[in-house]
Amino acid sequence: xxxxxxxxxxxxxxxxxxxxxxxxxxxxxxxxxxxxxxxxxxxxxxxxxxxxxxxxxxxxxxxxxxxxxxxxxxxxxxxxxxxxxxxxxxxxxxxxxxxxxxxxxxxxxxxxxxxxxxxxxxxxxxxxxxxxxxxxxxxxxxxxxxxxxxxxxxxxxxxxxxxxxxxxxxxxxxxxxxxxxxxxxxxxxxxxxxxxxxxxxxxxxxxxxxxxxxxxxxxxxxxxxxxxxxxxxxxxxxxxxxxxxxxxxxxxxxxxxxxxxxxxxxxxxxxxxxxxxxxxxxxxxxxxxxxxxxxxxxxxxxxxxxxxxxxxxxxxxxxxxxxxxxxxxxxxxxxxxxxxxxxxxxxxxxxx
Numbered sequence: 001x002x003x004x005x006x007x008x009x010x011x012x013x014x015x016x017x018x019x020x021x022x023x024x025x026x027x028x029x030x031x032x033x034x035x036x037x038x039x040x041x042x043x044x045x046x047x048x049x050x051x052x053x054x055x056x057x058x059x060x061x062x063x064x065x066x067x068x069x070x071x072x073x074x075x076x077x078x079x080x081x082x083x084x085x086x087x088x089x090x091x092x093x094x095x096x097x098x099x100x101x102x103x104x105x106x107x108x109x110x111x112x113x114x115x116x117x118x119x120x121x122x123x124x125x126x127x128x129x130x131x132x133x134x135x136x137x138x139x140x141x142x143x144x145x146x147x148x149x150x151x152x153x154x155x156x157x158x159x160x161x162x163x164x165x166x167x168x169x170x171x172x173x174x175x176x177x178x179x180x181x182x183x184x185x186x187x188x189x190x191x192x193x194x195x196x197x198x199x200x201x202x203x204x205x206x207x208x209x210x211x212x213x214x215x216x217x218x219x220x221x222x223x224x225x226x227x228x229x230x231x232x233x234x235x236x237x238x239x240x241x242x243x244x245x246x247x248x249x250x251x252x253x254x255x256x257x258x259x260x261x262x263x264x265x266x267x268x269x270x271x272x273x274x275x276x277x278x279x280x281x282x283x284x285x286x287x288x289x290x291x292x293x294x295x296x297x298x299x300x301x302x303x304x305x306x307x308x309x310x311x312x313x314x315x316x317x318x319x320x321x322x323x324x325x326x327x328x329x330x331x332x333x334x335x336x337x338x339x340x341x342x343x344x345x346x347x348x349x350x351x352x
């Protein structure tokens with residue numbers, strides 16, 4: 001595959017997954033990817049502990065804050081806090097279809113109210129200098145109308161938003177779970193391409209069903225960027241391909257000393273150091289961090305054994321360093337068994 005340049009390559013915001021520990025891990029694998037927080041509701045920032053919700057590691061840059069809300073004043077407050085905390089971008093969620101979000105009258109529901117979203121964007125831009133972006137679907141329910149999403153993008157862009165992250169499938173607000181909403185409504189990447197053709201001066205970023213570098217390359221031929229969701233979480237090693245095949249210039253982050261040639265062992269060693277620091281400084285148990293790196297050896301020989309050790313609740317009283325030693329011992333043992341079977345011309349049958 002030939003290298004090609006791109007403007008945006010991002011890991012999607014994912015509830016319960018892309019917390020600051022996950023983002024630290026992902027940054028070890030890609031120095032240039034744009035990372036997003038989980039969606040944080042404006043209510044949590046207005047009435048809760050905003051410093052707690054907005055905490056992140058300096059190594060995460062470039063990092064964007066995604067907000068969930070529909071009140072221009074509250075979203076402006078969130079944008080102001082994002083700037084004060086040093087985030088690189090603030091994003092409005094106009095795509096989440098969950099019942100909780102619907103009860104709060106934001107997320108995908110906002111696609112029915114482009115004028116309100118435009119007011120939110122305008123208020124957020126007035127609150128600070130950060131770029132304001134919008135993540136949205138292409139429609140609501142089972143109806144299919146390109147003019148619906150085109151009108152939405154057109155109206156919101158009039159308020160100053162220049163970047164739209166298009167999850168290229170409808171959101172069915174009734175009858176489907178959030179998981180089903182990520183799988184059942186059909187993907188329509190050509191609609192994202194049509195948006196770019198209609199609004200050539202806007203940045204259109206594709207999201208939905210992206211799994212391989214080839215998928216990324218396909219969409220980048222038409223658009224300004226790509227956002228990858230669950231594949232980046234379950235198979236995080238793919239992030240190492242991003243810097244290799246899709247350079248975007250020098251990384252913004254100078255906090256991490258990332259070697260030129262990455263290895264899974266190095267990434268695990270760095271995470272063990274990070275876990276020990278988090279436990280000592282912030283009283284965060286290592287298991288809360290380790291869960292995000294369980295896909296490190298995805299589809300690799302011995303990966304299941306390695307993952308099983310890191311997931312073993314009986315080992316929670318051990319230190320991360322001790323667990324790592326056990327995990328790698330299990331990994332090497334399984335690899336040796338596989339090699340032995342290959343020598344004996346026997347089929348490699350997993351023990352799990």
